[in-house]
Amino acid sequence: ASPCAAPLGAQGASLHGRIIDATSGAPVVGATIAATTAGLSTRTDSAGRFNLGGLKVGIHRFLVSASGYARGSVSLAFAARERMERDLELEPLGASTATDTASAQRLPNVAVTADPALGRRYLDFERRRATGRGQYLTREDFERNNFFTLQDAMRTLRGIRFSCAGGSCTAQMARAPMGCAPEYIVDEREDNAFGPTIPVRDIQGLEVYTGASDVPGEFAGRHAGCGVIVIWTTAGRELRRR
The missing domain is CATH 2.170.130.10 (TonB-dependent receptor, plug domain)
Incomplete structure (x- = not known):
């Protein structure tokens, strides 16, 4: 078995996938993904892949971290013995360029009447x-x-x-x-x-x-x-x- 994989457990659900760089799409090696609701964690291998098993039925929250990247989190619901596949992206630190406020043009205020979007x-x-x-x-x-x-x-x-x-x-x-x-x-x-x-x-x-x-x-x-x-x-x- 891979040293990066957590025990799957005969009755447990499992999460499988990759951690990848949100900018380049390259695999993130040695990233940690932890199920905080289950006390389980694992690390990605040389291809950015991970296997995290032994999850009980219900909602689990996962924290993902790696050196040089902003931390991320996601919550997922699992059925009994479900094998879920997810590729997750981490944002590299310093990826965005700071805006030059001295040359920025101030725009007039705009009233927003639509309900806010919940995200992608x-x-x-x-x-x-x-x-x-x-x-x-x-x-x-x-x-x-x-x-x-x-x-x-x-x-x-x-x-x-x-x-x-x-x-x-x-x-x-x-x-x-x-x-x-x-x-x-x-x-x-x-x-x-x-x-x-x-x-x-x-x-x-x-x-x-x-x-x-x-x-x-x-x-x-x-x-x-x-x-x-x-x-x-x-x-x-x-x-x-x-």
């Missing part, structure tokens, strides 16, 4: 939000309204009812037949077990489609009539991926 990680989220179909909440909405649970957030949206028993509640779209549960999509993957229980602190974006007429084509399927709840969990500054 959320291009699909932004594209669907621009269509006006569905209902959307961002991390800013969660913090401004002091939502404590996913159910708290969804109670503010139209077309959703809740059934509560034994201290827990399940969501159902008002237009769906009784007992027809919505589909949960977590970080672009179907996850009907983890989706309803995601801690609100980990949610960065939420899309809710209450019926088949609202559901975008990429989520259409046999459960579209029950509604679709799309959850984005990546926290903090995400490393750019190739």
Whole structure:
């Protein structure tokens, strides 16, 4: 086994990929990637590759560092025994050139009325939000309204009812037949077990489609009539991926 690889574990999920220079695309040798939520870490080999295994089901936060580069972090959600492939980029220190403020021209202030974009990680989220179909909440909405649970957030949206028993509640779209549960999509993957229980602190974006007429084509399927709840969990500054 490579000295750079952490034990994979028979039951654990794993993260594999490369750490590369964001400017040149060259592999970053000897970079450290650490799963702070699992107490695991490894280093990249001579090709910039890494293998980090033994991860439990759920969301894990990874910190990436290397000499001469700015540190980065990313949070990813894992299913049981999932093998995830990710190439992550690190920004070299001093890559940007300082602006000559003496010769810079001051531009007039411009009023911004559009909602702020969430970043490249959320291009699909932004594209669907621009269509006006569905209902959307961002991390800013969660913090401004002091939502404590996913159910708290969804109670503010139209077309959703809740059934509560034994201290827990399940969501159902008002237009769906009784007992027809919505589909949960977590970080672009179907996850009907983890989706309803995601801690609100980990949610960065939420899309809710209450019926088949609202559901975008990429989520259409046999459960579209029950509604679709799309959850984005990546926290903090995400490393750019190739």
